[in-house]
Amino acid sequence: MVKNNSKIQAFDVVNVILMLFLMGVALYPIVYEIAISLSSASYVQANKISVFPKGFNFDSYKNLVQYRIFWISYKNTIVYSVLGTLINLTLTSTLAFCLSRRELLFRKQITLFIIFTMFFSGGMIPNFLLVNWLGIYNSIWAVVLPGAISTYNMIIVRTFMSGIPEEVIESVRIDGGNDLQIFSRIVLPLSKSAFATVGLFYFIGHWNSYFGPMIYLSDKSLQPLQVILKEMIVDQNIEGLGLRMSDLKDEMPTSEMFTAASIVLSIIPVLCVYPFVQKYFVKGVMIGSVKG
């Protein structure tokens, strides 16, 4: 018995160490990025940064302040994310409500019409041509409309709404309420947590997306943060900053530090909000996996 006990403890110790290690792995790249953005250039260039910043300063961020296109894109990302999420939620909630009503005429056919799109799509180029054809290329609508409903998220909300007891809905109907009133007075307030979940999914999706904006927007002043970041990271293109190779002296931040500062600023909103909303995300995955 005593032997058994010590064996259990050994397992627990190893397991806890492993878990701490995994938490470290999850956080390390972000910590490293913050460290680089706060260090001075000589340490970064000598490859001396591992966990903590060395030669602590805010120069990378001070330089970023002058990078106008970065802030324009930051503003664009906020606008696209907010407007996009509003459109997403409006369409998703009304559609999910209708499909959750068992008496809906042609319910089966409509559901099939929608579910089919999860398994087959026109593909990248027909979508691209459609955006051109609709005349919304290079406008905010090209960013927020093509993904206006995620069928997966809609199913999460529909499943949630189907769980609302029929008697509650009947009681409104008996009082003479129509479907609009059932929706606004009963179903909407009761589905708040489902909206929180899919709303956050949508919002994060907009905040993080780069591919759609990259192919649908040609105007630099319309581009969101992720596209600008992509240019810094992949194309190594930091135009408009006024930094020339000859300007990059020791005390000037290097392009790595500049990129690091941009990345840190881009994920700060996510980092700040995430711990508080995390439980909603998990809930969404659960509902989604019960009835995919």
Place this chain on the structure above:
Amino acid sequence: MGVYSRLTNRSMIKRQERKSKTLGTLIKQKYLFMMLFPSLLYYFIFRYIPMYGVIIAFKDYNFISGIWGSKWVGLKYFKQFLQNPYFFRTLRNTFIISINSLFWFFPVPIIFAILLNEVKNTQFKKTIQTVTYLPHFISIVTVVGLLKQLTSPTTGVINAVIMTLGGNPINFFMEKGWFVPLYVISAIWSDFGWGAIVYIAAISGIGQELYEAASIDGAGRFRQIWHITIPGIMPTVVILLILRMGSLLDVGYEKILLMYNEGIYETSDVISTYIYRNGIRQANYSFGTAVGLLNSTVSLALVIMSNYISKNVTEVGLW
């Protein structure tokens, strides 16, 4: 004749009755349909018109003539792709990347969920979950950015370690052999925690009394995991594995586009990135659509197949 006409009359009346009943329901549900309309319009415009648009794969599409006016060319673009030297390369890379992701990534969330379940302190458990789910919410652009900074041959910490150990710095993003490992490792970093949620839920569904009984019988932690936890989550594992097989052709091309460069196309160029370069960047719309159609048709077949297998093996399917 009279009987016949009376019969058709009766069935016509019946049909009319049914029609007016449908109409009646429609009127009764007018608000529902009002709410439904914008969404259906959305699906029609943004999902079904592009599906119709795939016919340009069989045409010589140009902007001026439009979809209808362009000339039919039959299977020209399909043949062009199948005879293309890049056909084999993109197909091979798609499968190599997909199978490697499956093989290396798939077990990680399962093992993580099982070990997490062995952590007894609830508060600590919650902290672990919060921290390990976080990378899922970091954008792929940022993930690739982090990866580039960490592996930078001049300023990256990984090469600093390699050099301290006496090795030569490796320019990871320029080496053909490193592309797939980088892709898979970053995918594991992004989703090992998030992917575990489903398994954590499955484990929490296992009755606590099973563990108690086993521990009374003298089963240690490993035997409890082996005989209770693993069999308990097996159905979930099987379903997810089968469904994953259905999306074998869906590789994360948005991430690959950020990671690859001309020097390593040999190991990194996949079907979707090829479509992007040829279809959108070089404006070969018909050719790109043909390749995409080929891709999504095979994908659909794989989904149907894996769903069929799933239904037979586990009695759970997507539809």
